């Protein structure tokens with residue numbers, strides 16, 4: 001799950017990472033009265049969207065007066081933002097963060113990522129921050145520092161000092177920096193993040209070290225350990241994905257037109273591949289879970305059919321824990337409750353498959369059965385066309 005800048009900064013705050021003073025966050029439709037602009041200024045008004053490069057796209061503005069800050073915030077809300085990270089899509093600005101601005105002497109890049117190859121958290125840093133790290137990695141790979149961190153021990157003091165030397169951190173900020181780096185790594189590990197990025201980390205005109213921006217990506221598989229994160233809305237999830245999550249179905253929307261209902265994540269992936277091989281594209285990844293009962297099958301149909309792109313539904317269920325006759329009854333019951341007006345292809349395999357197929361055949365439902373996944377995929381692709 002990706003967090004917005006202000007959400008990331010709330011986490012940073014808990015780890016004692018130095019930040020600018022926050023004046024408030026307002027949502028589309030809110031009044032700007034919520035902003036506390038009692039300092040001397042200036043202020044920085046920042047669009048809260050899940051993409052970097054906001055600076056260049058008009059999503060980061062400085063304001064000299066409280067009135068200007070309010071005006072900028074209102075203007076930014078509802079704005080469509082396209083940055084180099086949004087893949088041509090426009091993101092609507094629904095929230096705006098206002099912080100007290102600082103003046104910047106130096107910008108540094110630092111992040112902690114999960115190095116999957118090395119199975120370890122790794123610090124990526126560069127003395128040249130602010131700019132796109134991807135570009136720097138292309139043009140000047142030697143300017144990028146990589147430092148693997150032991151996940152049990154965290155960042156050791158000597159590593160933090162070495163990093164400070166490598167980044168040319170001035171004497172004045174040395175201790176501040178090493179403490180910051182250790183805290184950043186601790187945040188990465190304790191929050192079960194897959195990325196924690198500060199771009200830029202700045203040294204201000206009055207020699208303070210401040211995390212000016214935040215990007216945090218957390219690992220959904222660890223959400224059960226983080227009640228606070230689990231309670232947050234997933235900003236990237238579509239409405240259908242959010243609903244599926246609420247009822248406990250694993251669902252990921254895709255771009256194709258064949259709705260897939262499958263039990264088990266591995267079988268779901270195999271189904272997606274097979275649909276692709278048959279010349280089609282799946283509209284979703286959906287895993288109804290191990291004990292696919294009537295209720296869950298009904299809900300899964302409802303979720304699949306909410307997607308207007310879906311032109312055919314492919315049910316691919318293996319009766320292992322559940323028996324095929326029970327599943328077939330489930331499909332029959334569910335399709336009575338949910339009106340399915342598009343072709344339905346069912347492939348059952350496993351325990352009591354003969355009985356299951358008979359139940360489907362006798363149900364009077366308009367559906368096609370397939371005796372193999374390959375046949376089912378081909379039928380679904382043909383039906384969707």
Ligand code: GDP
Nearest residue numbers: 044052053054055060101102103130199200213
């Ligand atoms: P991003 O472009 O989406 O990564 O947004 P950032 O939060 O990183 O801000 C982009 C750039 O705006 C920074 O690199 C700074 O140069 C500038 N900026 C952001 N906040 C401030 C601030 O408080 N004061 C000043 N002077 N510049 C800022």
Ligand code: MN
Nearest residue numbers: 052199200213
């Ligand atoms: Mn940034």
